[in-house]
Structures are given as structure tokens and as C-alpha cells.
Amino acid sequence: MSRGNERFVAGEPQHPRQDVERRTEIAEAQEPHAALFGCSDSRLAAEIIFDKGLGDLFVVRNAGQIISDSVIGSLEYAVAVLHVPLIVVLGHDECGAVRAAIDAQQPDAVPLPPHIAQLIEPIAPAVRRVLARDPDPHPDILEVGREHLRDTVAELLERSELIGAAIAMSTLAVVGANYRLLEGRVIPDVILGSVET
Known part of the structure; x- marks a missing residue:
């Protein structure tokens, strides 16, 4: 996946496997190379930033990449049924969910709608x-985002025995990474297991 991201950063994407032949080839079954769990932000189009094609990625997204039963079930499906060797958990800078969580901690915070408050x-x-660590009332959104990414990866392993076992058996790796919106680069932060990119 890193090679595809490098092509995207350089402005030289190949747009592989996005034609009629590929669509026909995968119509009966999917064999993705990796699963990606990321934020639903419109700027994080997984197949584009990793220069992948149809059927290459099994993608699960929600605002702020928040672990839930449906997320765990989807990722366990990717591991147990589709046999993906890699899960990428992808956060990003300037995340609206992270910003909302920071703002919600302010003493004068306006109450959020219930479902948004529950989500963040x-x-x-x-x-x-x-x-x-730093009592500045307006903490650095990048630092909070990194902390949240690490929490997300830890919670995924804590709540999914199946995913933890696959890492222990060396059939799966999990990478927590941050996407930089301006430059388009994906930067690994947490790596569990052996990763072949």
C-alpha cells in the first residue's frame, strides 16, 4: 500500500484495476489485499490515496474512526472470511470528530446533538x-488525533480475540497511520505484526 501512496503523493497515480475487465473479473467474489478502517471524512478516499482499484481494499469508515460492534464485525469478516493479511486504521489531521471532542471539553461548550455526542x-x-500533559485549554489537534488513533488500535485488539489471535499467528498485521491532507502522505504510527507493503 505504501507504494501506491507514494505514487499519489508524487502526483503519478496509475489508477490500476478500474476498468470493465476488472469489474467483470471480481463480480463473483472479492479477494481484497487489505482492510482499511478509517474516518468517513470526504478527503480520505481510500482507493485514491493508496492508488488501488476495484476489489483491492475492504473499506470500513465512520466519523473519527470510532470502534463499534459493526466495525469489529466487519473487520473480523475481512480477516476470517476474506483472509486479508493487513488492517490499516487510518486517522488524519484536521479531523472534525477530533475537533468536536476537543471543543466538547471546553467549560463553555455548547451541548452537541445526542448522536454526535455519543459518537465522539x-x-x-x-x-x-x-x-x-499540557494544560493549554486548546490542545493540539494533531496530538489528540495521534492519541485517539493509538486508542483505536488498542481497543480493536482488546475487543477482538480473533484479530489478536491472527496477529499472534503472524497471519495478520495491523497498522495505525495518520493521513496528511495537504501533502497526501500516509504516515505509520503503530505497527503490530509483520507488514508487507
Whole structure:
């Protein structure tokens, strides 16, 4: 996946496997090379930033890449049924969910609609840890995002025995990475298992 991202960063994408032949080839079954769990931000189009084609990635997304039962079930399906060797958990800078979690910790915070408040609640521990290290009332969104990414990877392994076992058996690697919106680069932060990119 790193080679595809390098092509995207350089402005030289190949747009592989995006034709009628590929569509026909995969109509009966899928064999993705990796699963990607990322933020639903419109600027994080996985197949584009990794220069992949139809059927290459099994993609699961929600705002702020928040672990849930449906996310775990989807990723376990990718591992147990589709036999992907890699899960990428992808956060990014300037994340609206992370910004909302930071703003919600302010003393004068306006209450959020209930479903949004519930969605961003898992990001609050990352905000509190960053605030504990630096009492600036407006913590660095990048630092909070990195903390939240690490929490997300840890929670995925904690809640999914199947994924943890696959890493232990060396049939799966999990990479937590951050995407830089301006330059288009994906930067690994957490690597569990052996990764072939």
C-alpha cells in the first residue's frame, strides 16, 4: 500500500484495476489485499490515496474512526472470511470528530446533538490525556488525533480475540497511520505484526 501512496503523493497515480475487465473479473467474489478502517471524512478516499482499484481494499469508515460492534464485525469478516493479511486504521489531521471532542471539553461548550455526542465520546480520553500533559485549554489537534488513533488500535485488539489471535499467528498485521491532507502522505504510527507493503 505504501507504494501506491507514494505514487499519489508524487502526483503519478496509475489508477490500476478500474476498468470493465476488472469489474467483470471480481463480480463473483472479492479477494481484497487489505482492510482499511478509517474516518468517513470526504478527503480520505481510500482507493485514491493508496492508488488501488476495484476489489483491492475492504473499506470500513465512520466519523473519527470510532470502534463499534459493526466495525469489529466487519473487520473480523475481512480477516476470517476474506483472509486479508493487513488492517490499516487510518486517522488524519484536521479531523472534525477530533475537533468536536476537543471543543466538547471546553467549560463553555455548547451541548452537541445526542448522536454526535455519543459518537465522539470515545475520543474524550485522548483529549484528557493531552490536556493532562499540557494544560493549554486548546490542545493540539494533531496530538489528540495521534492519541485517539493509538486508542483505536488498542481497543480493536482488546475487543477482538480473533484479530489478536491472527496477529499472534503472524497471519495478520495491523497498522495505525495518520493521513496528511495537504501533502497526501500516509504516515505509520503503530505497527503490530509483520507488514508487507
